[in-house]
Amino acid sequence: QVQLKESGGGLVQAGxxxxxxxxxxxxxxxxxxxxxxxxxxxxxxxxIAVITRDGIxxxxxxxxxxxxxxxxxxxxxxxxxxxxxxPEDTGVYYCWADDLDVVGRDYWGRGTQVTVxx
Numbered sequence: 001q002v003q004l005k006e007s008g009g010g011l012v013q014a015g016x017x018x019x020x021x022x023x024x025x026x027x028x029x030x031x032x033x034x035x036x037x038x039x040x041x042x043x044x045x046x047x048i049a050v051i052t053r054d055g056i057x058x059x060x061x062x063x064x065x066x067x068x069x070x071x072x073x074x075x076x077x078x079x080x081x082x083x084x085x086x087p088e089d090t091g092v093y094y095c096w097a098d099d100l101d102v103v104g105r106d107y108w109g110r111g112t113q114v115t116v117x118x
Contacts, residue, residue: 002026002107004095009112017083022095024076033098034071034078040091085116
C-alpha cells in the first residue's frame with residue numbers, strides 16, 4: 001500500500017508563490033504517473049498537472065505559465081511550484097499517484113489547503 005503525504009500549503013497574498021511537495025511511501029512503492037488536483041470551495045475536484053516517470057508534463061490551461069510540476073523519482077516525491085498566485089487558486093490541493101503495476105489502482109493524499117488573499 002502506498003501513502004501520499006502533502007506539505008507546503010498555506011496562506012499567501014495574490015501574486016505570491018508557494019511550493020507544494022508530496023512524498024510517496026509504503027512497503028512497496030511502485031509509482032507511474034504523479035500529479036496534483038485542486039478542489040475549490042463548492043466546486044468539483046479538477047486536475048492541475050501530471051508528470052510521467054520520464055518527466056513529461058501536462059498542465060491545466062488555468063495554471064500554465066504559472067505552475068510547474070516536477071518530480072524526483074529517487075525520493076518518490078512530486079512538487080508543484082506555484083507562482084503569480086490568484087485568489088481563484090484557493091482550494092485544497094491533493095496529491096495523486098497511479099500504480100505502476102496494477103492497472104486502475106491509484107492513490108490520493110489527504111490534501112493541503114492553499115489560500116490566496118486578494
